[in-house]
Amino acid sequence: MPQADGGSESVTTVRRGERGTSNRAHYRAALLGVAGIALAASAWELYKAFGPQAGVTVGQTIVLPRANDGVMPHIWQMFTEFGKPVTAGTGSQTIGGAVLAATWFTLRLAGTGWIVGVIIGFALAMLMTRSRVAEAAALPWVVVSQTVPLIAIAPLLAGWGQYLHVGSWQWGLPQSVMVISAYLAFYPMSIGALKGLTSPDVYQLELMHVYGIGWWRTFLRLRLPAAVPYLLPALRLAATMAVVGAVVGETSVDLQGGVGYLIISFQQTAGLSDAARAWPPIIGAMVDGLIAAGVVALIGVLLRRYRRGENA
Amino acid sequence: MTAVALSGVERIFRTGKGRQVVALEAIDLTVGEGEFVSLIGPSGCGKSTLLRQIADLDSPTSGTVSVFGKTARQARLDHDYGIAFQQAGLLPWRTVAANISLPLQLHGVEKATAAARVEQLLEMVGLSDFAKSFPDQLSGGMQQRVAIARALAEQPKLLLMDEPFGALDEITRERMQSELVRICQESGAAVVFVTHSIPEAVFLSDRVVVMSPRPGRIVGIVSTTPVAGVERGEAYRDDESFFHGVQEVRHLLHSGHATDGPRGEGAR
Amino acid sequence: MTSLPGQRAPVSKVTAVVAPIVLGAALIALWQLLVRAFHIHDTIVPAPSDIWHQLTEEHTLIFDTTRKTGWNALQGLVIGTVVGIVGALLAHGVRVLREMAAPIVVAVSVMPIVALGPVLYGLFGGMTDTARIVVAGIAVAIPVYLNTLRGLQQVRAVHRDLMLAYSSTPWQRTWAVTLPTATPYLFTGLRIGSSLAVISALITEYFGGPSDGLGFTINNEAKSGAFALAWAAVVGSIVLGLIFYIVTYAVERWFARHR
Numbered sequence A: 001m002p003q004a005d006g007g008s009e010s011v012t013t014v015r016r017g018e019r020g021t022s023n024r025a026h027y028r029a030a031l032l033g034v035a036g037i038a039l040a041a042s043a044w045e046l047y048k049a050f051g052p053q054a055g056v057t058v059g060q061t062i063v064l065p066r067a068n069d070g071v072m073p074h075i076w077q078m079f080t081e082f083g084k085p086v087t088a089g090t091g092s093q094t095i096g097g098a099v100l101a102a103t104w105f106t107l108r109l110a111g112t113g114w115i116v117g118v119i120i121g122f123a124l125a126m127l128m129t130r131s132r133v134a135e136a137a138a139l140p141w142v143v144v145s146q147t148v149p150l151i152a153i154a155p156l157l158a159g160w161g162q163y164l165h166v167g168s169w170q171w172g173l174p175q176s177v178m179v180i181s182a183y184l185a186f187y188p189m190s191i192g193a194l195k196g197l198t199s200p201d202v203y204q205l206e207l208m209h210v211y212g213i214g215w216w217r218t219f220l221r222l223r224l225p226a227a228v229p230y231l232l233p234a235l236r237l238a239a240t241m242a243v244v245g246a247v248v249g250e251t252s253v254d255l256q257g258g259v260g261y262l263i264i265s266f267q268q269t270a271g272l273s274d275a276a277r278a279w280p281p282i283i284g285a286m287v288d289g290l291i292a293a294g295v296v297a298l299i300g301v302l303l304r305r306y307r308r309g310e311n312a
Numbered sequence B: 001m002t003a004v005a006l007s008g009v010e011r012i013f014r015t016g017k018g019r020q021v022v023a024l025e026a027i028d029l030t031v032g033e034g035e036f037v038s039l040i041g042p043s044g045c046g047k048s049t050l051l052r053q054i055a056d057l058d059s060p061t062s063g064t065v066s067v068f069g070k071t072a073r074q075a076r077l078d079h080d081y082g083i084a085f086q087q088a089g090l091l092p093w094r095t096v097a098a099n100i101s102l103p104l105q106l107h108g109v110e111k112a113t114a115a116a117r118v119e120q121l122l123e124m125v126g127l128s129d130f131a132k133s134f135p136d137q138l139s140g141g142m143q144q145r146v147a148i149a150r151a152l153a154e155q156p157k158l159l160l161m162d163e164p165f166g167a168l169d170e171i172t173r174e175r176m177q178s179e180l181v182r183i184c185q186e187s188g189a190a191v192v193f194v195t196h197s198i199p200e201a202v203f204l205s206d207r208v209v210v211m212s213p214r215p216g217r218i219v220g221i222v223s224t225t226p227v228a229g230v231e232r233g234e235a236y237r238d239d240e241s242f243f244h245g246v247q248e249v250r251h252l253l254h255s256g257h258a259t260d261g262p263r264g265e266g267a268r
Numbered sequence C: 001m002t003s004l005p006g007q008r009a010p011v012s013k014v015t016a017v018v019a020p021i022v023l024g025a026a027l028i029a030l031w032q033l034l035v036r037a038f039h040i041h042d043t044i045v046p047a048p049s050d051i052w053h054q055l056t057e058e059h060t061l062i063f064d065t066t067r068k069t070g071w072n073a074l075q076g077l078v079i080g081t082v083v084g085i086v087g088a089l090l091a092h093g094v095r096v097l098r099e100m101a102a103p104i105v106v107a108v109s110v111m112p113i114v115a116l117g118p119v120l121y122g123l124f125g126g127m128t129d130t131a132r133i134v135v136a137g138i139a140v141a142i143p144v145y146l147n148t149l150r151g152l153q154q155v156r157a158v159h160r161d162l163m164l165a166y167s168s169t170p171w172q173r174t175w176a177v178t179l180p181t182a183t184p185y186l187f188t189g190l191r192i193g194s195s196l197a198v199i200s201a202l203i204t205e206y207f208g209g210p211s212d213g214l215g216f217t218i219n220n221e222a223k224s225g226a227f228a229l230a231w232a233a234v235v236g237s238i239v240l241g242l243i244f245y246i247v248t249y250a251v252e253r254w255f256a257r258h259r
Helices: A019-050 A075-083 A095-130 A132-147 A150-157 A173-197 A202-211 A214-253 A259-270 A275-302 A304-310 B047-054 B072-077 B096-100 B102-106 B111-124 B140-152 B170-187 B198-204 B234-238 B240-254 C013-037 C048-057 C059-093 C095-110 C113-124 C130-152 C157-165 C170-207 C214-223 C227-258
Strands: A056-058 A061-064 B002-014 B020-032 B036-040 B062-067 B081-084 B158-162 B190-195 B207-212 B217-223
Touching (some): A061 C130, A075 A095, A075 A275, A095 A132, A095 A173, A095 A214, A095 A259, A095 A275, A132 A173, A132 C013, A150 A173, A150 A214, A150 C214, A150 C227, A173 A214, A214 A259, A214 A304, A214 C095, A214 C113, A259 C113, A259 C170, A275 A304, A275 C095, A275 C113, B002 B047, B002 B190, B020 B190, B020 B217, B036 B047, B047 B062, B062 B072, B081 B140, B096 B102, B096 B111, B102 B111, B140 B158, B140 B170, B170 B198, B190 B198, B198 B240, B207 B240, B217 B240, C013 C048, C048 C227, C059 C170, C059 C214, C059 C227, C095 C130, C113 C170, C130 C170, C157 C170, C170 C227, C214 C227
Parallel strands (some): B036 B190, B036 B207, B081 B158, B158 B190
Antiparallel strands (some): B002 B020, B002 B062, B207 B217
C-alpha cells in the first residue's frame, strides 16, 4: 500500500512496524488456528459417534463415509498407533520408528528430486528469458507437460533398472522415484522463474543498457534479484510436488523404505482389524510436506532483502 | 564544443502490414555545453523518441546523432551521460545509497571513492538521513531524487531526463524543479529534458524546443533565458519574463498543428 | 526493427505457432530414431510407432478407461469447485472462519493428498469410485478456495469508495464489484484445479479401488509386461488432461467476454 500517493514529501509507513499489534495478531491467529483444528477433530469424532455404520448410499453410490470401527478410528488411535509394534513377533520395531525412518527416506528422495527439478526448471526459464524463440517453442510444451498427467508413466519407470547401467552402477528404483519427483518439481519452477526473470520493468532494463553491462551482468544484477519474490512460491510449490512425486513414485515402482510404500503395506496388513494402522504413514507424508514447505520458508527468510518489492 | 548535435534525424517505425509511422522527421538540433534544453509537445510528438536517440536506446532510420563529438553508442559506452526516467526505476532490494552507487559499482569505481561520491550526492539531493532506507520507505518525490542522484553519480556532462517529475504532485514538482536548477548549476551539466508542462519547461530551460506530432518535428524553439538581473528562483515564477516565455511557448504549441491538443497538463 | 540487448522483442504470430510444432515433431522423431537406432528395450520406452499401433488396436479399451477416469475427475472438479467457492465466500465474510481454517488449509495444501487414497477406500468402500472422486475434489477445492479468497480480497479502494458513494446495499456491492473482481482469480484456481482433478483421480487408482480407469490400466499393463499398451493408456491420459485444460480455458475466455 505505501507510496501509492503521488509523492508527498513525507516518509510513508515503515512497513507494518508496530510490534505490539502484530504480536497480538499472531496470538489470535494461533489460538483460532488451534480452535479450527479442534473443531475439525470434534466433527470427526461426532460423526464417528453418531454417523451411520454403513455410510449413506444414494442409489448405487456411497456419499457419506462409514463410521464403523473397522474403517474409522478415533483421532487418538491414530497417534497411539505410533507406539505399537509393526509385527506381532518379539523385538519388532515400533510403528513410530518405522514411520520415522520412512519419513526421512522419502524426504531424501523428494529433496534430491526437488533439487534436480529446480535446476532443470530454472535452466529452462533462463533459456526462455534469453531467447523469445526458445520461449515460443518450449513454453506451450511446458504448460502441456503439466496439464497432462504425465505422472501416469510412474509405473513404467520401474523396469528401467534392468536395462540402464554404466559400468558397475545400475539404475535403481530410487532413481526412478527421483525422476518422477523431479518431473513434478520442474514445472512450477520453470513457470515461476520465467515470470520472475522477466519481471524487471522497462526502465530498469534500459538503465542496465545505458550502463552497457551486457546480458550476463544484467541477469545477475537485475533479473535474478528481481525474480526472488516469484522464485519463492515456485520453490514451495516445487517442494510440495516433489514430495507428492516421491510418495506416488514409491508406490508405483514398489520401492521399499519410504512412507509411500508403508501407506500401501500397512493398509494391506491391517485390513479390517486395525483402522488406525493406515494413519501413521499418512501423517509421515504430511510431515514431509510440511518440512519441505518449512525449508522453503527458511530460504525466504534468508532472502528477505530481495522481497521488499512484494508489497510495494 | 557542443554536448549534443542532431542533424537530419528521421525515425520511422514499421508497424504490422507494411504501415509505417514517422515518429521523427528532419530533426536538426544542437545543445551546447552546460545548456538546459527542454523538449515539449503533445503526446505522440516524438519528444521521448528524440531523447532515446541521444541515449542510444534507439537508433535513427537516417540522419546522425553525435554526443560530445562521438556516436551516441560510443558516448553511452563511455558513460558520458546520466539518465532519469518518469519512473524512478530503483532496485527495491538495494538501499538508497546502494542504488545511487550502482553505476559506480558496475563500472568498477573503487569502493572508498564511490562511498565518498555517494555521500556527496545524498547531500546534494537532501537525502543524507535516508542513506540506509529502502526505496519502498520513500515517497515518490524522494524516490525520484534518488534517481536523479544516481544519474549524476558519474559526474556526467550531460543529463537526459524523460518526464522525471511527471508522476509527482504540483507542489512536490515545483520544489523538485528548483532543486534541479540548483543541482545543474552545481554540476555544470547540459540537460535535455522531456516534459509536457509548459511552466516547467520555461522555468527550467535556456531554450524550449516545441514539437508537433504526425510526423514528429520541431515547429519552433523559444529562448527562455531570464532577462539580466532575474535569478532562476521562486521569484522568477512571478516574473514578467516567465509569463512571457509561457505565452510564447503556448502560442507556438497551439499554432502550426493543433490537431491533437496537449493532454491538459501545463498552464491554464 | 531494432531491439535492445536487454529487452525481449516479441516473436511473430507465425513463430508462435510454428516453433512449438517444430520442436514437438523434432522430439518425437528423435525419440523414434533413438529407440530404433539403439534397439532400446520397450521396458524403458517403446517407439512412438508401437504406441500408436496399440492405440489403434485397443482403442475401445483406451476410450473406456479414459472415459471412466474422466468422469471421476469431472465429478471431483465440480464438487471441489463448489466447495472451494462456497468456502471462500464464507471465509471472506466471516473472519473467524477464515482464521480457523488457515492452518488446516496450509497443511492440506502442502501434503500429498493422494496419500489419503487408501484411507478413503476404507471409509467409502473399495468397490466404488467415491474415494477417487473425494481425492480429486479435495485437490481441486484447495487452489479454488485460495485463489477465490484472494480475489475477493482484491477489491480496490476506489471501487469500494465508489459503491459507498452510491450508498449501495451490501448485496449490490457483492454483485457489482466484489464478484467481478474475484472472477479472474477464481478461474486461475480452476485452471490449476482442472489439471489436478485428472492427475489426482488417476493416481488414486494406483492405491486401490475398482479395477478400471487409466491409472489402473497403466499399472496393470506395466506389471504384466505390455508396455506399449501401458504407454497407449498414458497417451489417453494426456488427451484427457488436455481436454480438461482446454474446456476450462474456453469457459474462462467465455466468461471474460460475457461478464
